[in-house]
Amino acid sequence: MSAKVVIVGAGPAGANAALALARSGIASVLLDDNPHAGGQIFRPREGGRLPLLGADTRGETLRQGLRHHASLIDHRSGHEVIAVYPGPRLWVAAPDGAYELTPEHLVLATGAVEVTVPVPGWTLPGVYTLGGLQILAKSSAIVPAGKVVLAGTGPLLYLVAAQLVSAGVAVTDVVDAAGFPTAGQLAGMARVPALLLRGIGFELTLRRHGVAIHRRSAVVEVVGDGAVREVVVAPVGDDWAPLPGPRTRLAAGVVGLSFGLRANTELTQLAGCDHAHDPVRGGWRVRREADYATSVAKVYAIGDGAGIGGVDTALAEGTILGHGLTRRLGATAAILDAEATEAQRQISSLTLFRRALHDWSGLRPGIFSIADSRTMVCRCEDVTAGDIDAALDRGLALPRGLKLGTRAGMGLCQGRTCGPAVQERIARHSGVAVPELPMPTVRVPLRPVTAAMLASLAPKLPGE
Amino acid sequence: MFKRLDGAGPLVTVTVDGQALQLPGGMPLAAALLHAGIATFHRSVRAAEPRGPLCLMGSCFQCVAVIDGVANQRTCRLPVRAGMAIELCVPPVPEDAA
Ligand SMILES: Cc1cc2nc3c(=O)[nH]c(=O)nc-3n(C[C@H](O)[C@H](O)[C@H](O)COP(=O)(O)OP(=O)(O)OC[C@H]3O[C@@H](n4cnc5c(N)ncnc54)[C@H](O)[C@@H]3O)c2cc1C
Ligand code: FES
Numbered sequence: 001m002s003a004k005v006v007i008v009g010a011g012p013a014g015a016n017a018a019l020a021l022a023r024s025g026i027a028s029v030l031l032d033d034n035p036h037a038g039g040q041i042f043r044p045r046e047g048g049r050l051p052l053l054g055a056d057t058r059g060e061t062l063r064q065g066l067r068h069h070a071s072l073i074d075h076r077s078g079h080e081v082i083a084v085y086p087g088p089r090l091w092v093a094a095p096d097g098a099y100e101l102t103p104e105h106l107v108l109a110t111g112a113v114e115v116t117v118p119v120p121g122w123t124l125p126g127v128y129t130l131g132g133l134q135i136l137a138k139s140s141a142i143v144p145a146g147k148v149v150l151a152g153t154g155p156l157l158y159l160v161a162a163q164l165v166s167a168g169v170a171v172t173d174v175v176d177a178a179g180f181p182t183a184g185q186l187a188g189m190a191r192v193p194a195l196l197l198r199g200i201g202f203e204l205t206l207r208r209h210g211v212a213i214h215r216r217s218a219v220v221e222v223v224g225d226g227a228v229r230e231v232v233v234a235p236v237g238d239d240w241a242p243l244p245g246p247r248t249r250l251a252a253g254v255v256g257l258s259f260g261l262r263a264n265t266e267l268t269q270l271a272g273c274d275h276a277h278d279p280v281r282g283g284w285r286v287r288r289e290a291d292y293a294t295s296v297a298k299v300y301a302i303g304d305g306a307g308i309g310g311v312d313t314a315l316a317e318g319t320i321l322g323h324g325l326t327r328r329l330g331a332t333a334a335i336l337d338a339e340a341t342e343a344q345r346q347i348s349s350l351t352l353f354r355r356a357l358h359d360w361s362g363l364r365p366g367i368f369s370i371a372d373s374r375t376m377v378c379r380c381e382d383v384t385a386g387d388i389d390a391a392l393d394r395g396l397a398l399p400r401g402l403k404l405g406t407r408a409g410m411g412l413c414q415g416r417t418c419g420p421a422v423q424e425r426i427a428r429h430s431g432v433a434v435p436e437l438p439m440p441t442v443r444v445p446l447r448p449v450t451a452a453m454l455a456s457l458a459p460k461l462p463g464e
Numbered sequence: 465m466f467k468r469l470d471g472a473g474p475l476v477t478v479t480v481d482g483q484a485l486q487l488p489g490g491m492p493l494a495a496a497l498l499h500a501g502i503a504t505f506h507r508s509v510r511a512a513e514p515r516g517p518l519c520l521m522g523s524c525f526q527c528v529a530v531i532d533g534v535a536n537q538r539t540c541r542l543p544v545r546a547g548m549a550i551e552l553c554v555p556p557v558p559e560d561a562a
Binding site for chain 1: 467469470492498515534543
């Protein structure tokens with residue numbers, strides 16, 4: 001099947017790119033594995049309305065736009081890209097079977113995934129990522145019924161805490177590895193006053209509800225027997241390694257635990273694009289030109305999937321990409337010129353904001369020393385920190401050797417959850433910094449496929 | 465462990481390990497099970513530890529269960545359908561053995 005432009009990801013970045021193209025009369029296929037467009041942030045409640053959880057109308061506006069331009073934008077929800085081969089050639093898993101696409105131009109807008117840090121007991125049922133708790137509340141109106149402790153770092157920590165307490169959830173404590181932002185960091189964040197004010201708003205909401213905020217602290221153990229019962233909190237130092245001294249025990253039935261976002265680079269990696277490590281934008285990210293072209297011809301990357309920048313950056317990058325691609329395809333982009341200039345201006349101030357945010361809450365390596373030798377690092381294959389260290393002692397340093405030796409990252413999630421923690425252990429063991437290590441690998445298909453799906457693709461199996 | 469912020473929608477009947485259970489139709493299965501008080505979805509591959517959903521966005525595979533006889537199904541991506549047969553606490557099948 002041929003389509004001129006295929007966009008993967010119908011979040012703010014991908015959807016906005018499709019809209020910008022459509023306004024110049026250019027058709028696109030917009031693939032997304034979720035039931036609705038909007039990505040991680042503009043997640044509609046599936047039927048019914050959810051009170052108090054920050055009504056942002058931009059998601060509805062995006063979805064309306066997609067419907068309005070339905071003759072040009074072929075939005076396929078529930079369609080997941082499970083492989084990318086040179087060409088580019090895509091495999092798509094859809095509810096009713098798999099198929100192949102060979103677009104002329106491929107735009108990857110696959111968004112972010114949360115960073116998790118293994119701590120003793122974090123595999124107990126009842127521990128969720130912060131984003132996971134938010135998704136339950138936002139899309140299903142399901143919230144924890146008992147005491148909740150939220151821990152980790154970054155804006156999502158305060159956002160989710162404020163959203164849950166506002167919905168009547170008993171969030172008793174927030175545990176943040178970062179300290180209170182310094183004057184310099186606050187000045188940097190003030191580059192985008194609206195975002196800084198939002199953050200202050202969350203803080204005030206938490207104080208009003210009597211939520212205790214433990215800064216420069218981390219959950220060093222989750223305790224329970226088959227389910228979470230309590231967490232142990234300790235102060236952390238400058239590099240976020242736990243300090244000796246008194247521990248605080250907090251009762252909780254549900255724990256939220258995650259440490260910010262990183263770019264979902266699966267598809268840019270499979271497409272063969274160059275990547276580099278950029279801590280300010282969440283770690284490993286694809287290398288891009290000014291027009292968001294990657295090192296592979298006709299493959300572009302935008303939004304959080306190309307480096308964490310937040311929703312406003314994602315929207316702006318979508319507009320700019322649409323504008324640039326319109327020109328490449330030989331159409332005139334007169335209507336878009338002013339929009340693209342404005343988007344570029346926004347991105348500049350957001351970049352300064354992002355730097356301050358990173359300075360305040362960017363992941364620091366000491367946090368990974370919370371895991372003891374028995375802590376599960378790879379949950380899919382039950383590989384402990386001790387197993388990984390032993391394999392490294394045997395000289396299995398490269399990710400591939402380590403994977404084969406321990407099976408860490410070889411399970412169903414393909415290392416999406418344990419990737420950063422495994423890399424950090426290799427770095428510590430080898431003395432080679434993460435940016436100098438080879439990037440964690442991905443393999444096709446990205447998700448387990450059924451025999452029937454493979455059969456529907458078989459006649460066209462591309463030679464690798 | 466979890467409560468609903470709005471009224472229950474139309475319920476449909478599914479089976480969990482052979483027992484009939486009423487769940488809200490259309491809701492992601494993981495959310496519906498958590499609301500029904502079920503937090504352990506499978507046992508881990510080697511240590512057989514209880515495991516349940518983590519990310520709720522299709523990334524971590526910690527929510528997998530056997531659905532209508534098919535192993536390794538991500539329940540956070542699967543809407544509740546009438547008649548669904550759900551098997552819990554079954555270790556996932558290693559991918560290279562499947
Ligand atoms: C769990 C979570 C919660 C968040 N909550 C907030 C929040 O409340 N407020 C906030 O400001 N920011 C939030 N963020 C950050 C926010 O997601 C981003 O700033 C913004 O959504 C980025 O937009 P995007 O279009 O780049 O990516 P996204 O909005 O993430 O959109 C990417 C889309 O691509 C889809 N996709 C990925 N891979 C594939 C594939 N292989 N095949 C098909 N489709 C695919 C994804 O399912 C997703 O729908 C959150 C992030 C996460 C991960
Ligand atoms: S909970 Fe992570 S994939 Fe379903």
